[in-house]
Amino acid sequence: MDALLIALADPARWRLVSLLAERPRSVGVLAQLAEARQPQTTKHLQTLERAGVVTSERIGQRRIYALRPGPLRDLAAALSRLADTADQVGGPRATFDRYGLRLDAERLAAEEPGWADGSFRFLRPLAGSPELVWRHLTEASLLARWWTPDDLRVSELVFEARPGGRIVQEYRDAEDADGSDLVAGRAEGIVDDVRPGERLAYRLSPLLPDGGLSFTAHVDLGLRATDTGTDLEVHYRITDSTVDSADFVAGIEIGFGQSLDKLAATLAADSHDTDDTDSTVDSADFVAGIEIGFGQSLDKLAATLAADSHDTDDTDSTVDSADFVAGIEIGFGQSLDKLAATLAADSHDTDDTDSTVDSADFVAGIEIGFGQSLDKLAATLAADSHDTDDTDSTVDSADFVAGIEIGFGQSLDKLAATLAADSHDTDDTDDTDDTHDTDDTDDTDDTHDADGTADDADTDTRSTK
Structure with a gap:
């Protein structure tokens, strides 16, 4: 949180965050919009990335930065909690405000x-x-x-x-x-x-x-x-x-x-202390501990008796053997689990030639490791499959190929939007795209009512002078 606050405290970095909130942008474009030098912009972006508020990806020759909303929401929640703490009803801040109002009134009245x-x-x-x-x-x-x-x-x-x-x-x-x-x-x-x-x-x-x-x-x-x-x-x-x-x-x-x-x-x-015999005002700390302390003593008594109950069917067990008895079920159970694991490891030798008991670590990785290798082969072939209908595509063209569907699709969407906007001219004579009327009348209501009157058992009966 401290790194995030330090990063956002700089006006230049705050400007970059505001720009990235609109959409991901490249370093060069951000420098232009922020009216700053590109090296300075890069340093600011690196600070923001270390603080976790932005992320970046190299696409072709450009590095694109994008905003991460999560840290900003966490910061907003922390600030909101601070505001709620300060604004609690009847809390210290409310008392401070109440005192301030009385202070203003008394200072005005203090004339003689x-x-x-x-x-x-x-x-x-x-x-x-x-x-x-x-x-x-x-x-x-x-x-x-x-x-x-x-x-x-x-x-x-x-x-x-x-x-x-x-x-x-x-x-x-x-x-x-x-x-x-x-x-x-x-x-x-x-x-x-x-x-x-x-x-x-x-x-x-x-x-x-x-x-x-x-x-x-x-x-x-x-x-x-x-x-x-x-x-x-x-x-x-x-x-x-x-x-x-x-x-x-x-x-x-x-x-x-x-x-x-x-x-x-x-x-x-x-x-x-009402029902206690000979209790004093100063005994509050001791009285407060009676329930907890005496309760713990009873718990220890119950545990001791429970430990002794293990002796019912055991030969020659003693009261002091509780620690050992308590570990029998867990410890012996773990030993049996290790035996089962060892036997399971040995079972891999059924169809394998020359495998040893010590080969368990390698055998365990065969399915995962060889499977990952096959996945990489599939991914490589899938990347190369783009060459089926394309002329002269290379393995290094992955970044560009990845953007074809999205980028060309966005271009077609812009074409559709442009034609749709132009279609408004069909029935209009000599009007242009800029002839839209807007009515942005903003009606606000600042007539807040406040009633800060507090009913209190305490009264001020001073006469008004």
Whole structure:
């Protein structure tokens, strides 16, 4: 694929591919149509042939090149798959476009301090008790699993779950493994209220590139136990918004909403611990392996018992003999197959004089090899048979003879087409072949309707200014 992309990237080679898509052409004709020198055209064609996109055949004194559609279709399919991946509904690209639209709107609205002051509300039904949800809201190791938008990771986190406690949150791109890329965002704040299992309130301010505060977010999280787990309601209120805060404000609904979705997914995964005794949140990796690991152990037990069952009719077999017993049927069967093959090879000596057992390789090739020789004789005689009614044809004339039926047939087809075109003049006075009227009116409809409205449980209740 790389060689094909490199070959097609050159405009001159792309021009040659376009010409060959119409029909096979010779090097000389391609050079004329591409308005290029023939040596350069030859080099470009050789590159395309190495990439597998064209093929060539020498006919008489000319080399004819033709396009191979297969590689182009493979490339088109690969590009189509890339486009489908980027265009998946609700995927990262869709989120990026949605953020872009909000960003444009917020930047237009950011005219004076306080422009974005207002509030957002979020509601998420979560699996797990209020106590378990509380741990995910206040313990740094559990917060780090969900407290970023998609495609980001927590790179630094401090959360002191007490009134007056300090909060520091820094995040980077999820694929920035070594931290060499720029920090995606950083925020600092303070905890206001702590009621375990019921309410958590804090203030958090994203930092601008110069270290100044973008705005202050007053985040109030309320927990309520339900029959299926816990309802988490979040009131996210903005104050002290600056003109430069548009980029942060535009991402609140999308980014914080994604964080809460990750929290819901994390708790749903942990809910497998419901019926386990003394299981912890950190035991998820071990629990996930129980079914696979214990299942493999049972499989090994079954295999061991099956191996022991071979001892029923065997004398003096041991448990450790399983490896040898398992090979008896296959190994002894192969030995018998070799015996049959040897005897079959010897059977060729029935009517042959002085053949030996070692002659099997030669005997095996007699029918194929001598048959191919006879096929070549038939082909040679068939080629010479063209001389029956022709005068002075030679063996070297095969390339020309091969084209007689096709080429002369095409010439006759062109003659028929020419006469058919001329027949239009039979009943017309003084008209010519060029008097055809065409109506190429192209009606297009560019009135595409789009409805990008997304219904969401998260709402933006900021007042319009």
